[in-house]
Amino acid sequence: GAGVSQSPSNKVTEKGKDVELRCDPISGHTALYWYRQRLGQGLEFLIYFQGNSAPDKSGLPSDRFSAERTGESVSTLTIQRTQQEDSAVYLCASSLDRTNEQYFGPGTRLTVT
Amino acid sequence: SQQGEEDPQALSIQEGENATMNCSYKTSINNLQWYRQNSGRGLVHLILIRSNEREKHSGRLRVTLDTSKKSSSLLITASRAADTASYFCATRGGGNKLTFGTGTQLKVEL
Numbered sequence A: 001g002a003g004v005s006q007s008p009s010n011k012v013t014e015k016g017k018d019v020e021l022r023c024d025p026i027s028g029h030t031a032l033y034w035y036r037q038r039l040g041q042g043l044e045f046l047i048y049f050q051g052n053s054a055p056d057k058s059g060l061p062s063d064r065f066s067a068e069r070t071g072e073s074v075s076t077l078t079i080q081r082t083q084q085e086d087s088a089v090y091l092c093a094s095s096l097d098r099t100n101e102q103y104f105g106p107g108t109r110l111t112v113t
Numbered sequence B: 001s002q003q004g005e006e007d008p009q010a011l012s013i014q015e016g017e018n019a020t021m022n023c024s025y026k027t028s029i030n031n032l033q034w035y036r037q038n039s040g041r042g043l044v045h046l047i048l049i050r051s052n053e054r055e056k057h058s059g060r061l062r063v064t065l066d067t068s069k070k071s072s073s074l075l076i077t078a079s080r081a082a083d084t085a086s087y088f089c090a091t092r093g094g095g096n097k098l099t100f101g102t103g104t105q106l107k108v109e110l
Helices: none
Strands: A005-007 A010-013 A019-024 A031-037 A043-050 A053-056 A065-069 A075-079 A088-095 A108-112 B005-007 B010-014 B019-024 B031-037 B043-050 B055-058 B061-066 B071-076 B085-092 B098-100 B104-109
Touching: A005 A088, A010 A019, A019 A088, A019 A108, A031 A075, A043 A065, A043 A075, A043 B098, A075 A088, B005 B085, B010 B019, B019 B104, B031 B061, B031 B071, B043 B055, B043 B061, B043 B071, B071 B085
Parallel strands: A010 A108, B010 B104
Antiparallel strands: A005 A019, A019 A075, A031 A043, A031 A088, A043 A053, A065 A075, A088 A108, B005 B019, B019 B071, B031 B043, B031 B085, B055 B061, B061 B071, B085 B098, B085 B104
């Protein structure tokens, strides 16, 4: 079946602009995660959804970052007033529930100029 | 903050040789997972080992877990050029998130 998809695959934006990143998880997966990966580094956890609720937002780096999930499906990560340090690959993952292995999307490469 | 630290940071071997990567972590865990990442994009889940397991096999992969030392190792036997990738360990504690290590870059040369 279809895996996790993310869009856009690449996004170049000017400093100060807002961006929206989209994640379509595997159908039926109740858990959804967002991670950030800076060049040459490991993954940083951002936020976790169980259904449409986000019980763990502890990784969001600032109030410029927000995310929502609707219909226990699609999730959107929004970054307001982007800064150059926001440049990274943003990865989304989903799993059947929080105890299972996670399936990752291909990521969105965000470049803030 | 990073929970796991992989060792070595980079590894270069010849095709056919075995590759061993190690992961150390700091807090108690429910399970530990290994992932592979090609070209800095999506990760692929390789294997999950639970805290009450000591060793697990999957194809050419062998994972060990020593909870007393808070460490795990991933062994790839008879490596192939296609195994060239970055490998990450990730730990799940009592919470909801996976905490990833810094990764080992493996290069398998022909």
